[in-house]
Amino acid sequence: MEKIRLILNASELGAGTRGASLGVDAMKIASIKAGSKYFANYNTSVIPTQNDLLYNDIKFDKAKRIDGVVDNYEKSTAMISEVMEKGEYPIVLTGDHSCAGGTIAGIKKAHPDKRLGVVWIDAHADLHSPYTSPSGNIHGMPLATALNEDNLEHKIKDLDDELSVQWNKLKNMGGIAPKINPEDLVFVGVRDTEEPEDFYIAKHNIKTIPVEQVRRSEVREIAEEILAYLKDCDILYVSFDVDSMDCDLISYGTGTPVPNGLTEQEASGLINNLLIDKRVKCFEVVEINPCLDNKQNKMAETAFRILESATVIIEKRG
Numbered sequence: 314m315e316k317i318r319l320i321l322n323a324s325e326l327g328a329g330t331r332g333a334s335l336g337v338d339a340m341k342i343a344s345i346k347a348g349s350k351y352f353a354n355y356n357t358s359v360i361p362t363q364n365d366l367l368y369n370d371i372k373f374d375k376a377k378r379i380d381g382v383v384d385n386y387e388k389s390t391a392m393i394s395e396v397m398e399k400g401e402y403p404i405v406l407t408g409d410h411s412c413a414g415g416t417i418a419g420i421k422k423a424h425p426d427k428r429l430g431v432v433w434i435d436a437h438a439d440l441h442s443p444y445t446s447p448s449g450n451i452h453g454m455p456l457a458t459a460l461n462e463d464n465l466e467h468k469i470k471d472l473d474d475e476l477s478v479q480w481n482k483l484k485n486m487g488g489i490a491p492k493i494n495p496e497d498l499v500f501v502g503v504r505d506t507e508e509p510e511d512f513y514i515a516k517h518n519i520k521t522i523p524v525e526q527v528r529r530s531e532v533r534e535i536a537e538e539i540l541a542y543l544k545d546c547d548i549l550y551v552s553f554d555v556d557s558m559d560c561d562l563i564s565y566g567t568g569t570p571v572p573n574g575l576t577e578q579e580a581s582g583l584i585n586n587l588l589i590d591k592r593v594k595c596f597e598v599v600e601i602n603p604c605l606d607n608k609q610n611k612m613a614e615t616a617f618r619i620l621e622s623a624t625v626i627i628e629k630r631g
Contacts, residue, residue, distance in 0.1 A: 315402040315627050319352070320392060322360040324385045326367070326378040327411025327451035328568045332604030334364050334408045339566075339603040339613035340620065347614070351621055355404075358396065360388050362408075375470050376443040379479045382451050386415035386458075386486045393419025394487070397594065402627060404620070405597040409568060410439055413552050413597060414455035414483060420550055420595055422487035430497040430546030431459070432539055432587060434580065435554035436571035438503050438510040443480055444468035445509035452568070452600075456498070458483040461491035467509035495519050497546050499539050501527065501583065502557035505571045527579050536586030549593040553584060554600045555616050566612030567600045581619045588626040596623055 325333035344351045363381035371377050393416055396403045405416050421429055433439070433456065441453040442463045457464070461484045472480065484490050495517035502524050506514070514521065520542055527535055543549060555563075558580055560570035575583075587593060598620055601613050 315630060316400065317355050317624065317627065318396050318401040318403055319355045319357040320360065320396065320403050320405045321357060322362070322385070322389060322405065322407040322412045322415070323364070324360070324362040324412055325364060325408040326362070326381045326385065328409035329448055329450040329452070330568045330602065330605065331367070332602040333568055333600060334362065335603050336408055336601030336613065337406045339601055339610055340406065340617045343610060343614040343617040347617065349621060351624070358392055360385065360392055373476045373479070375446065375449050375472060376451055376454070376476060376480060377449045379451060379476065379483070382411055383479055383482050385412060386418060386483055389415025390418040390422055390487045393595070394422035397423035403595050404624065404627070405595065407597065407599045409452040410435070410554055410599045411451040411455055413599065414458040415486065416552070416595065416597055417455070417459045417492050417550065418486040420548070421489050421492040424548055425489060427547035428497065428545065429493050430543035430549045431493055432499050432501065432549065432551045434501045434552065434557045434583070436502060436505050436556045436574060437554070437569065438500060438506045438514060440464070440510040440513050441507070443472055443476060444470055447507060458486070459492045460495060462513070464509050464513050467512050497543060499542060501539070502575050504573065505569070524573060524575055527575060527583065532579060532582035533586050536583055539587065540590050546592065549590065550595045550597070551584060551587055551593055552597045552599065553580070553619070555598070555612055556600055558615070563615050564606050564608040564611040566602055566606030566608070566610070568602050568605070577615050577619065581622050584619060584623050585626045588623055589630070591630055596627065
């Protein structure tokens, strides 16, 4: 049986709206409401955050609060690599999706010689860099850090030397860059992108599975297709952003809700079928924002059910 460790990272420095730091606690409340002892059943590690920086003026508007994100990446990289090196299975619950860059860095640091594949279940591609981002919010940049990608062919901004140093710290976190290759990345549910991201996806022919394809097929078949596509990868990581789900069906309890997404059953079924593969060494849930939930705590309750079901699959793998 896999020895699971919960890693809680409540940083919301990369988000454009406030409240994602409360997402983990919202899931804890959901577990209590459901009569579950989930959060008492597993060893837990907490990554310290610098969310107090949210009170300060923004120093770098092209990569907002990047100094705090660098610190969060450093702590995440160290903790996740340590957990994996001990043979434990990290289930990572975070605030905003910028945290995923630190998760990937930690996985790669623990397995520097392994080819890492990423399944990104999200409404957004998160491929921006400070050169291309229209908002400067770093939760739209984690995959660019993992890919060591600036996408200068579509840059709309220039960076000063100080920001360039900080951005390069993110890309080189853990001393490995790039950490993943474009051909080892699969998008599921992505439906809200900007031109620089579309350009990069097309340039590298990144595999993308739209919501409509999930809906037309059995989730088992979609999972098998993804796993077959990533057959040359030694280890896999699944990152689940709750905004991949349909905000009208579920709730608006996430930072950047997008209509026409996955149902709870589709998301859960896909994740469970992916996690059956023993190459998946890390599962992550991100971007729950109870402050924005128009249905009390429904997004966290939905995400918790998905999390609990996924954990059962991981434990059964042996």
